Structures are given as structure tokens and as C-alpha cells.
Amino acid sequence: MSKTVLRTDHVTMQFGGVIAVNDLNIVVNEHEIIALIGPNGAGKTTAFNDITGVYTPTKGRVYYTKPDGTEVDITGKKPSEIAKMGIARTFQNIRLFKDLSVYENVLIAKHLHLKSDFLSATFRLPGYKIEEAAMRADVERLLKEVNLWDLRNEKASSLPYGKQRYLEIVRALATEPQLLLLDEPAAGMNPKETAELTDFIRQIRDRFNLTIFMIEHHMDLVMEISDRIYVLDFGTTIATGDPAAIQNNERVIKAYLGEDEDA
Amino acid sequence: MNTNKRNIMLTLAALVVLFGVACFAQTEIDSYVRRIINLCLIYAIIGLSMNITNGFAGQFSLGQAGFMAIGAYMVGIFTVPVNLRADVFYATPMHPWLVNIYFPLWLALILGGILAAVVAGLIGTPVLRLRGDYLAIATLGFSEIIRIVITNATPITNGALGIKNIPPLNDVRYIFLATAISYIIITLLLNSSYGRAFKAIREDEIAAEAMGINLFYHKNLAFMVSAFFAGIGGGLYGALLGTVDPKNFLFTITYNFLLIIVLGGMGSITGSMFGAIIVTGGLEYLRLFDEPLEVMGVVIPLFRPGLRMVVFSILLMLCVLFWRHGIMGTNELTWDKILNFVKHPLAGFRKKGVQGK
Numbered sequence: 001m002s003k004t005v006l007r008t009d010h011v012t013m014q015f016g017g018v019i020a021v022n023d024l025n026i027v028v029n030e031h032e033i034i035a036l037i038g039p040n041g042a043g044k045t046t047a048f049n050d051i052t053g054v055y056t057p058t059k060g061r062v063y064y065t066k067p068d069g070t071e072v073d074i075t076g077k078k079p080s081e082i083a084k085m086g087i088a089r090t091f092q093n094i095r096l097f098k099d100l101s102v103y104e105n106v107l108i109a110k111h112l113h114l115k116s117d118f119l120s121a122t123f124r125l126p127g128y129k130i131e132e133a134a135m136r137a138d139v140e141r142l143l144k145e146v147n148l149w150d151l152r153n154e155k156a157s158s159l160p161y162g163k164q165r166y167l168e169i170v171r172a173l174a175t176e177p178q179l180l181l182l183d184e185p186a187a188g189m190n191p192k193e194t195a196e197l198t199d200f201i202r203q204i205r206d207r208f209n210l211t212i213f214m215i216e217h218h219m220d221l222v223m224e225i226s227d228r229i230y231v232l233d234f235g236t237t238i239a240t241g242d243p244a245a246i247q248n249n250e251r252v253i254k255a256y257l258g259e260d261e262d263a
Numbered sequence: 264m265n266t267n268k269r270n271i272m273l274t275l276a277a278l279v280v281l282f283g284v285a286c287f288a289q290t291e292i293d294s295y296v297r298r299i300i301n302l303c304l305i306y307a308i309i310g311l312s313m314n315i316t317n318g319f320a321g322q323f324s325l326g327q328a329g330f331m332a333i334g335a336y337m338v339g340i341f342t343v344p345v346n347l348r349a350d351v352f353y354a355t356p357m358h359p360w361l362v363n364i365y366f367p368l369w370l371a372l373i374l375g376g377i378l379a380a381v382v383a384g385l386i387g388t389p390v391l392r393l394r395g396d397y398l399a400i401a402t403l404g405f406s407e408i409i410r411i412v413i414t415n416a417t418p419i420t421n422g423a424l425g426i427k428n429i430p431p432l433n434d435v436r437y438i439f440l441a442t443a444i445s446y447i448i449i450t451l452l453l454n455s456s457y458g459r460a461f462k463a464i465r466e467d468e469i470a471a472e473a474m475g476i477n478l479f480y481h482k483n484l485a486f487m488v489s490a491f492f493a494g495i496g497g498g499l500y501g502a503l504l505g506t507v508d509p510k511n512f513l514f515t516i517t518y519n520f521l522l523i524i525v526l527g528g529m530g531s532i533t534g535s536m537f538g539a540i541i542v543t544g545g546l547e548y549l550r551l552f553d554e555p556l557e558v559m560g561v562v563i564p565l566f567r568p569g570l571r572m573v574v575f576s577i578l579l580m581l582c583v584l585f586w587r588h589g590i591m592g593t594n595e596l597t598w599d600k601i602l603n604f605v606k607h608p609l610a611g612f613r614k615k616g617v618q619g620k
Contacts, residue, residue: 079469111474121456175475
């Protein structure tokens with residue numbers, strides 16, 4: 001069996017009296033595409049924020065296996081430290097660096113691997129120059145690969161909505177992650193765009209050897225590419241399993257459609 | 264020759280030409296105008312330094328006066344000739360450890376910058392957790408604390424009497440070189456990967472952090488570098504005036520620099536340079552409003568001392584109302600743009616549709 005990349009152990013997140021995530025146990029294995037679904041307000045994004053260090057879970061731990069195979073406890077670590085270990089994410093409401101160019105947006109994502117300190121960077125010492133050139137070459141290759149090279153000088157905020165979603169994913173890829181968390185990547189996309197995104201997610205998974213964990217509402221996308229699905233409702237995991245099993249799960253249908261009160 | 268190299272050569276050439284102008288100004292221009300030029304240059308350094316935190320890293324800090332004071336006092340304490348110190352410290356004698364220590368100006372400037380950066384690091388650790396208005400108030404408070412500590416450390420700083428007899432430096436060449444070096448270093452830093460990280464924090468802190476940028480480290484770095492150059496600017500300011508006094512570093516002076524960067528464009532290096540020249544030069548030019556004016560034998564009543572500030576404020580308000588992002592916004596005046604303008608001087612006036620590539 002392939003190795004476990006991410007594991008949450010009884011993670012609970014409480015905001016005052018509200019339990020946003022309750023006893024969440026998720027296992028994400030290498031090279032899988034896992035989806036986290038659930039009605040609005042089910043606690044999906046909160047779960048993401050617990051994993052990426054934006055919040056510290058009230059209870060429970062989050063474990064992550066680094067590319068070298070060692071498992072570390074990342075509960076409560078800073079988001080920047082977690083990003084350095086190889087977990088990258090996108091946001092539900094796009095968070096690009098709006099006033100910067102497409103190129104700069106992606107180049108900034110390379111900063112976390114920079115080894116030179118600020119003085120060698122300021123005075124352009126040889127070590128920094130080599131690193132900077134390598135960063136720029138990487139970004140050029142990446143942007144060409146995803147067909148954003150022609151748009152490199154555009155301001156991020158001036159891109160059409162769909163391209164902004166792609167750019168956010170590409171920016172996350174530039175951090176050279178092992179695990180990619182996508183928070184509603186297809187939000188606001190039409191069926192054609194969603195189909196393209198489905199292909200894109202598969203492609204990058206294979207091309208960059210990624211493990212993908214995503215929140216999504218578009219069921220066509222979820223059912224088509226997920227290896228396994230977790231369903232949250234009011235913070236509690238109500239079902240897990242492969243797409244076929246989830247589609248026929250009573251509790252999932254109830255959570256999405258509500259109970260039939262007239263019957 | 265690629266564009267990058269060409270631009271570097273052009274910048275160096277421009278600096279050499281400007282240095283020539285500075286040498287000319289030093290010998291040919293009277294000392295009043297020289298003082299204004301020097302003040303422009305010093306304000307440009309401090310404006311630039313403030314732009315690092317406020318314009319690039321997006322942290323609204325108002326502590327520049329305090330860091331200037333540290334630099335100025337470093338110059339004040341250590342560059343007064345040893346034999347004149349008894350005259351300066353006539354009320355309370357200078358601390359015996361310091362009486363015989365003398366530094367040349369350049370060393371005092373650098374040490375002042377370093378001390379300002381160290382203090383900024385200490386202040387930044389608690390304060391940079393705050394955001395927006397709260398950060399502004401906290402930095403303002405710390406800048407006043409620095410000033411009050413200086414006022415009360417009488418054996419070192421001569422307290423409220425200030426330090427006089429600093430060898431006056433009304434030398435355009437020296438100050439021009441200091442400004443040029445600061446400008447080059449700041450530009451290099453802001454165009455490096457670290458500068459890009461600053462901009463990322465300005466654009467979106469949460470996204471920047473998710474991209475692996477350590478907020479605390481980078482904010483503190485911006486704050487310390489900013490304080491370093493504010494310290495150097497403050498030192499030059501003290502040397503230009505020939506005297507330092509705690510009242511020179513009231514928090515109100517910080518607003519001059521805020522004005523410079525808002526007018527020039529938050530997040531624009533060249534904008535800060537223009538802002539410094541316009542604010543400092545403009546205030547001098549507007550002095551004609553302070554003098555009585557007679558038109559055809561009638562004395563116009565409004566023209567009296569103080570009117571220039573009214574006029575200046577109105578001009579600023581108009582500027583901020585109609586030109587919200589300042590002169591440059593976050594853009595830079597680059598050689599590419601200048602050369603383009605020289606080649607096609609009318610391109611900017613054509614319709615936007617024609618400009619496309």
C-alpha cells in the first residue's frame with residue numbers, strides 16, 4: 001500500500017459554542033485525489049484551515065508525512081512553515097496578489113525555497129544570482145507548460161475569472177508541493193470550464209506527482225476524479241467511500257436534499 | 264547589449280551627471296539654495312525609507328521621527344569636536360565615558376542607522392503583530408517614547424537643551440552621494456526576492472503566508488531596513504542643521520514623510536524622490552505667499568506669514584482628491600519609459616486602443 005501523506009487524528013474545531021468541525025479523521029494517501037464535500041457551512045474550509053495552520057484545532061492532531069518519509073505533527077505550526085514542508089493550497093475566494101503581474105505572482109511562490117539571506121540578495125552576490133536565475137527559469141517553464149506565459153505581464157486582477165482560478169493553482173504548484181489542497185477550484189465555472197479543470201487537475205497530479213485533497217461542490221467533477229470522498233455535515237463526517245458508494249448513501253442524500261416531511 | 268545592462272549603464276551615467284551637477288551647485292550656488300537642495304535629498308532618503316514599510320510591505324508605520332532622532336543624536340553626540348564639548352554640555356557635564364570618543368561623520372551615520380535598526384527590531388517584535396490603524400498608533404507611541412528617553416538622558420544627550428556645535432555640513436556632494444547610495448541599496452533590496460515578498464505581504468497577508476512567506480520575519484526585516492535608512496537620514500539632517508534638539512523630532516515631522524510618499528505614490532521608489540522634491544521645494548517656492556503683496560498700490564490683505572501653509576494644504580487636498588494614487592502610483596519611472604517617450608513623444612496622447620502591442 002502507498003504511504004499516507006496526511007492524517008488528521010480526531011480533529012475538533014470549536015468557535016465559542018459552535019463546533020465547526022467535530023472529530024474529523026481523514027487519511028490521504030500518496031497520489032490519491034480525495035474530495036471533501038458537504039452542504040454550505042458544513043465546516044469544510046475550517047478543516048482546511050486546521051490542516052494548513054490558519055487555525056489551531058481545539059482538539060486532535062494533524063500529521064503529515066514529508067517527502068523524505070518522516071511523519072511530523074504539524075498541529076498549530078505556522079502556515080508558512082507548513083507551506084515549506086510541501087503543503088500548498090488555494091482559496092475559496094481567490095486570493096491572488098492582485099496588483100502584481102502573473103509572472104510576479106508565481107515568482108513570489110518560489111521565495112520560500114530561497115537560501116540566500118537578504119544581504120546577499122540586496123548586493124546580488126553570486127549565490128543569490130544563481131538562485132534568482134534558477135527561480136526565473138522554473139517560473140518560465142511552469143508558465144509555458146500551463147499556457148499562461150503569454151499573459152505573464154498582465155495584472156493578476158485583470159485576468160478573466162477562470163484564468164485567475166488557474167493562476168492560483170499554478171502559484172500553489174510553484175511552491176513545489178507534495179500535497180495540494182484546492183478549496184472549491186471550480187466555483188463559478190460553467191460545465192465546459194469544469195470539464196477542462198477536471199482534466200487539468202488530473203494532468204498536474206501525474207505531471208508533478210501530487211496528492212490532491214479538495215473541497216468541491218460540482219458533483220460531476222467530484223464523482224469523476226475522486227478516489228475517495230469524505231462527506232461533512234454540521235462538522236461531522238457522515239460518510240466516506242468511493243464515488244459510487246457516496247452517491248447511494250442515504251445520509252448523504254438526506255444531508256443534501258433534506259428529509260421529505262410530507263411523506 | 265541587453266536592456267538590463269543598458270539600464271544599469273544609463274542609471275550610472277545619470278548618477279555621474281547628477282554628481283557633476285552637485286559639484287557645480289556646491290561651488291556656484293548660494294548657501295540658501297544649497298540648503299534647500301540638501302533638505303530635498305535628505306527628505307528623499309527618509310521618504311524612501313518610510314516607503315519600504317508603508318508602500319512596499321504595506322505596514323502603516325508612523326515611527327520615522329523616532330528613528331531619525333536616533334541617527335541624529337548619534338551624529339550629535341560623537342561628531343562634536345572634543346574640545347567644544349564642555350561648551351555644549353554646560354548645564355550637566357557629559358558622561359565621562361563618552362567625553363573623549365569622537366567618530367568621523369560617515370561612521371556616526373552608519374552606527375546611527377544600525378542603532379535605529381536594532382531599536383526597530385526590539386519595537387517591531389511586539390508591535391508588528393498589529394495591523395492597520397493600530398500599528399500606526401503603536402509606532403507613533405514608540406517614536407514619542409524614543410524622543411522622551413532622549414530628552415531625559417541628559418548626561419548623554421544634553422536633554423532639552425539639545426546639542427549644538429555639530430560641524431555643519433552644507434555640502435551637496437556629500438549628501439548627494441549618501442542619497443545615491445541609499446537609493447541604490449533600497450532599489451536593489453526591493454527588486455530582489457525579498458522585495459517581492461514584501462509586496463506579497465502588502466497585497467494579501469493570508470495568501471503570502473500560505474505561499475511560505477514568514478510574515479513576522481519579513482515585516483520585521485522591512486521595519487529594520489526602514490529604520491536604518493531613517494537613522495542615516497536623521498543623522499544627515501542633524502549634520503545639516505548643525506544642531507539637534509528633541510523638538511526637531513516631534514511626531515509631526517513624520518507627517519512630512521507621509522506626505523512625500525502619498526504624493527509620490529505608495530510603493531514607488533522614483534515616486535518618493537519626486538515627492539521629496541515637490542514637498543520640500545514646493546514649500547520653499549510658496550514662500551511668496553507669506554510676503555505682503557501690493558497690486559497697483561492696494562495691499563492684498565491675505566498675504567501674510569502662514570498663508571503658504573493654507574495654499575499648500577489646498578493643493579495637497581486637490582492632489583489627493585483627483586490623483587488618489589499619487590504621482591506614480593506603484594509604478595516606476597524606468598529607462599524604458601523615458602526612451603519610449605523620447606522616441607515617440609506623442610504616443611501617450613494617442614487613444615488607448617492604438618497603444619496595444
